[in-house]
Amino acid sequence: MRAFAVIGIAIVVAAAPSLVAAHHSFAAFDRGKKVVLVGVVKDFQWTNPHAWIQLVVLASNGDRTEWGVECGSPNMMARTGWKKDLLRPGDQVVVTVNPLLDGRPNGSLVSIQLPNGTVLGPGDAPPPKPLGSITTR
Amino acid sequence: MSASLRIALLLIAATFAGCGAPRPAPEALAKPRDAGERGFTGVFVPIGSFEDPAGPPPFQNTRWPANPPFTDWGAAESRRLTDPANLKVCSPNGPVFFMSEVGIFPLQFLEAPDQIVILREASGMPRRIYTDGRAHPEDLEPSWMGHSIGHFDGETLVVDTVGLNGQARAMNGVGSNARVSEDDAKPRMPSSEQLHLVERMKLVANGELLEDELTIVDPKTYTEPVILKHYFQRRPDIDMLEYYCNENPRDDTVVSGSTSK
Numbered sequence: 001m002r003a004f005a006v007i008g009i010a011i012v013v014a015a016a017p018s019l020v021a022a023h024h025s026f027a028a029f030d031r032g033k034k035v036v037l038v039g040v041v042k043d044f045q046w047t048n049p050h051a052w053i054q055l056v057v058l059a060s061n062g063d064r065t066e067w068g069v070e071c072g073s074p075n076m077m078a079r080t081g082w083k084k085d086l087l088r089p090g091d092q093v094v095v096t097v098n099p100l101l102d103g104r105p106n107g108s109l110v111s112i113q114l115p116n117g118t119v120l121g122p123g124d125a126p127p128p129k130p131l132g133s134i135t136t137r
Numbered sequence: 138m139s140a141s142l143r144i145a146l147l148l149i150a151a152t153f154a155g156c157g158a159p160r161p162a163p164e165a166l167a168k169p170r171d172a173g174e175r176g177f178t179g180v181f182v183p184i185g186s187f188e189d190p191a192g193p194p195p196f197q198n199t200r201w202p203a204n205p206p207f208t209d210w211g212a213a214e215s216r217r218l219t220d221p222a223n224l225k226v227c228s229p230n231g232p233v234f235f236m237s238e239v240g241i242f243p244l245q246f247l248e249a250p251d252q253i254v255i256l257r258e259a260s261g262m263p264r265r266i267y268t269d270g271r272a273h274p275e276d277l278e279p280s281w282m283g284h285s286i287g288h289f290d291g292e293t294l295v296v297d298t299v300g301l302n303g304q305a306r307a308m309n310g311v312g313s314n315a316r317v318s319e320d321d322a323k324p325r326m327p328s329s330e331q332l333h334l335v336e337r338m339k340l341v342a343n344g345e346l347l348e349d350e351l352t353i354v355d356p357k358t359y360t361e362p363v364i365l366k367h368y369f370q371r372r373p374d375i376d377m378l379e380y381y382c383n384e385n386p387r388d389d390t391v392v393s394g395s396t397s398k
Contacts, residue, residue, distance in 0.1 A: 047385035049227070068387075075258060075378045076241045125186040125240030126375060128193070134345045134371055 009037055009057060029098040029108045037067060037107075041091040046084040048073050051123075053087060053109070055095060067105040069097055072123025079126040081118075091115050173248035175289070176340055180377060181246065181347055181369035185239040192368060196346055198237070199365040201309045205324055211358035218307045218325040227382035229281040230260050231305025232298050232334055236349050237367050244369060245377050246347070253287060253294065259380045266296050273299055279330055281305055296336040303330035308353070329357040345371050 039057035051071040058064055071077060074084065087093070093114060097107025109122040173179070184192035191197040207215060217223055235244075235257050242258040251269040266287040273284050279302035287296040307325035333354040341348050346368050353363040 045385055048380050049382045050385070050387070052385070052387060070387075073241070073259075073380065075380055078378070079375070123241075124188070126182060126372070128182070128184070128240070128370060129372070129374075131342055131345055135373065 009035060009059065028100055030101045031098055033099060034096050034110055035099045035107060037095045037097065039093065039095065041087050041089055041093060042066065043089060044087040046074050051077060065105050067107060069095055069107050069109050071109045076123030080124050081120055082123065086114060175248060176344055177246045177253060178248045179246060180243050180372050180375050182243045182372045182375060183238055183240040184368040184370055187239060190239050196342065196368045198367045201326055202363065205326060206360045208358060208360055211327060214327040214358065215325045218327055229262055229305055230257065231301065231308065231328060232264060232282055233308040233328065233351060233353060234306060235260060235264060236351060237365060243372065243375055243377060256377065258377050293337050293339040296338065298334040301328065301330055301332045303328065327358055328355055331355050331357040
């Protein structure tokens with residue numbers, strides 16, 4: 001496993017909710033809190049109804065915590081810039097999540113910075129086209 | 138080898154030769170992709186996103202009422218569906234949710250001589266609207282999507298749907314819950330086996346948008362009709378994908394992490 005260049009977890013309280021959702025309520029997550037995780041990808045599950053990132057985070061006291069990070073559906077993600085091979089085991093990433101309210105290491109993805117610097121969200125509707133730009137018949 | 142067999146083999150070879158090739162630009166594809174006798178055939182993406190559920194003006198989705206006109210049963214059922222224990226996360230959509238979600242999953246309209254079929258990417262079951270003049274059967278078996286018949290009133294497709302089983306998810310959200318944190322505090326909108334849905338679908342904005350006006354009549358659940366308008370943008374650049382809801386049925390409330398030294 002690649003060495004951790006940065007260690008730790010930062011907690012940011014923010015009012016804006018993240019918007020990932022597809023087939024269930026996200027009431028279990030704390031929409032008012034954002035946690036920034038720096039970690040190494042253990043597994044990337046490109047699956048419906050949601051993709052998942054298993055992320056190993058090293059704390060300053062030496063604890064290694066594996067987080068489950070829930071993304072949108074691959075369909076939503078593919079239409080907003082994702083591909084199934086953008087994340088590989090061993091990749092170091094910076095992940096912002098809304099954590100579970102009960103404190104367990106599981107979060108709803110807000111954004112992720114990939115090793116190449118690209119920042120992606122959890123997936124959403126495809127960007128709309130301006131009216132007048134579509135050939136109808 | 139007969140001529141027809143040779144043609145069939147050539148077609149098969151051509152089909153497989155195309156696998157993995159980049160998709161041609163929409164302008165390069167055959168026009169019938171978005172034609173159909175009434176102009177409905179094609180892929181449409183619902184207007185609106187999680188960030189902006191109504192979508193941009195001038196064609197905006199109607200939001201659900203903040204204070205729905207519930208009957209006593211409707212209010213109790215709405216509360217029941219708010220309980221996470223009653224989640225039905227992969228059960229069918231029902232026709233209203235099918236037509237009123239924001240734009241994360243496209244619809245595909247297909248016109249056949251006797252019916253119009255609507256596919257929804259995240260739904261395993263289509264809507265099938267018979268346009269051949271038939272009536273609803275008298276001994277209708279209740280079903281998830283109900284029985285739909287349609288006719289054209291000028292350029293408007295009028296669709297009448299009955300025969301629901303009352304088991305579908307809440308009409309305004311997924312998994313019997315609403316879809317974003319903002320909506321988690323809002324009332325779930327149940328429906329019952331008494332649901333009678335009347336829709337008026339028409340193309341607007343020079344055919345770039347499809348408008349669906351939904352009149353939801355369900356006397357068991359609501360004391361008066363609930364009327365919504367939803368818009369769908371024609372998107373010849375988008376292909377429908379697969380969606381299998383039970384592929385990875387992890388629950389976000391189940392522990393997925395662990396700590397070790």
